[in-house]
Amino acid sequence: MYTLILSIAFSVAVSIFLKLARRGDIRVDQAIAVNYVTAVVLSLWLLRPPLDTLFERPPAAWLILGLLGILLPSVFLVMAAAVRRAGIVRSDTAQRLSLILPILAAFLVFHEAVSGRKALGIVLALCALACLLARPRHTGNGAPSSDAPAPDTAAAASTDVSDDEAHGSAARGWLTLLGVWAGYGCIDILFKQMARLGAGFTGSLLLSFILAGLLMGLWLLARRTRWHARSLASGILLGGLNFSNIYFYIRAHQTFPDNPTLVFAAMNIGVISIGTLVGAGLFRERLSALNVLGIALALGAIVLLFPR
Template sequence: MIYLLISILSSTAIFVVFKLFKKYEVNTLQGIVVNYFTAFLLGFLLYKGRIVPSEIIQTDWFIAAIMLGFLFIAIFNVMALTAQKNGLSVASVASKMSVIIPVVFGIVVFKESVGTQKILGIILALVAVYLTSVKQKGNIVLTQSIYLPVILFLGSGIIDTSINYFAPDDNIPLFSATIFAMAALIGVILLLVSLAQSKNKLKLISIPFGIALGLVNYCSIHFLLLALRVENTESSTLFTINHIAILALSTLIGLVLFKEDISKKNWIGIILALISIALVTLA
């Protein structure tokens, strides 16, 4: 469970770094690009074997890694658009509710166990996602640009499912690095277009914050994959625990560090999240 714990803490740290982006006026796109390059370099540094580009291209996971790199950038932009047009609450609910996709995939494709207690835990987890994500001041507008939260829901779920399905057991650092390398290349193109179309300039402060984001971003995926490769571990159980724990911990950190308001619904969501984790873990 140590791998899962590190992944949860790393994913929660991503939330903290993004909060600091806003506080210190870091350019989000610039920070994101630095983040992907950092994660890409970290993956290659952690890989202990000999790196031969021609051999990487011939692996059975290379095409999947390239597609995931595209998805990383695309879904990030969809998340931003969803937040702008439908509200932050809708974006949060859509992305977190997507956990149902890898959970169902694990049960159907991998023939993982399913029982009354586990199903109840998963249902409570989804209710917890909604209650914890919805803020008092957030206006939920599902009718406006309804396709955006749908795409965000499907895209986030496909990313989680694909990472688990295609990741090679013996080449996790290289697999992760390839995904981040593709995301970084696309990010550079977007950044160059953005700089050409606006008067924004490169901000040096984006570099240290981007590096910090890249470190925790890489760890969140690397250790999640390691947790999924532990013997007798079921992806449906692990993804449920991972998503719900991140959501609950992020909400509590928002309260303690950033003095965010937490409503009664949010507290009920946190309590249900803890109950769902216990039910799924002990199922």
Template structure:
């Protein structure tokens, strides 16, 4: 359970950092790229297994790691936008309600049981994402206000499902640090490419030292969130459905509290209803 606790705290800290990036006008893209470089180096440092580049290239999980790297940096950028425009609680709910996706995936892949209660929970989850995304007196158009949280919801669900699948069938014992590092390394390469493309198209590029420092902190926190989640999923005494549920509910609640206390975010009645439905839907899916 200690691994799960660390994953919850780390994931919540990510949303807080995104909010601080906006407050202190930190270059988000530079920080995110630095974050993945830091996470990559950290993962290699923590790996106790000897390896070489050919071993990584020939690993069964390598193509999956490339896909996850692309999803990581894409969803991370969108998550930053949601945190800054819609609020910490909105970003956390949109991300963590994605638990319904690995649940649906598990029904078909692992033959898990389903029923009216579980289907009701999935439907409530989708409604909850919409309700919690609607902010009062927002200057953002509704279609954009819903689009970004939905993309975070969909992308996060695919990431969770893929991580569990690769960890179960392809990642060897003691291979979690190297697997994690490879994902972050792929994300870093894609991010650097985006920065170079931006420089070429925009004609100007100025490196921000504060963004580098902030990105390094984010990298440590981000790596911890994935590493400890994988360690919790690798624990034989805990079922994946229990892990994802407890992890997601705790992050939603903790992020909401942080948003209220630290950033004075106001939640409308619809937002509170959405958060309540989010928690209820996860409970329904789990207890089913």
């Protein structure tokens, strides 16, 4: 169980880092690139994968690695685009609703047995998710909620913006949200598949970090990025947190190989529950009665999903 708790804790720490990065003039794309370099170094130092057999993997394993190498950096970038186009709250909601995909995969792909207790736990988990994501639509003075994306001042000043352009912008916003939802859900499923590799997962984890780092680095070079020292240095911290989150997440799947729903649900619900509490305590975010109810439902869901 400690593997799951540690994975949740490090995932929340990553979220806190990304939230503070916006305030600290940290360019997240550059920090993400260094994050993968750090993860490669930590994999070599702590996991010590057998390098002599590093590339000796079956085709199915290479498919998983290739997909992770593409998705890990891509979803970061899609999430950033979603935040710009659709707002922070909607983007976070899309990420958390991705829980639906791995839960479906637990039964359809990994052939997990369904019981009444487990079904009730899933229902409670989804209800908890709805309660935790609930935010007031208006502030006390009637101002709009924070889930609305920031207006473009140039567009707001213009009076001749066509309906087609407005619809196109909205469509692109929804496409980025769909990308966040599908991307995070697929990554969860791929990590479960990696966990099933057994002892060979350390080498696979190293290769996925190398591929992700290469793609992120090439993307930054293609954009002719001007490097920012603070952002590059902060990537070392992000890499340590992200490496620990992914490592313990895979270990949790190995600890509960026959109960992927527990890991999928506990991870998503645990992260957003603790994140909600941290937001209230550290960032002065208000908790509604529904949010508190969501935390209680989340605890109940995890208890029901936990094997006897």
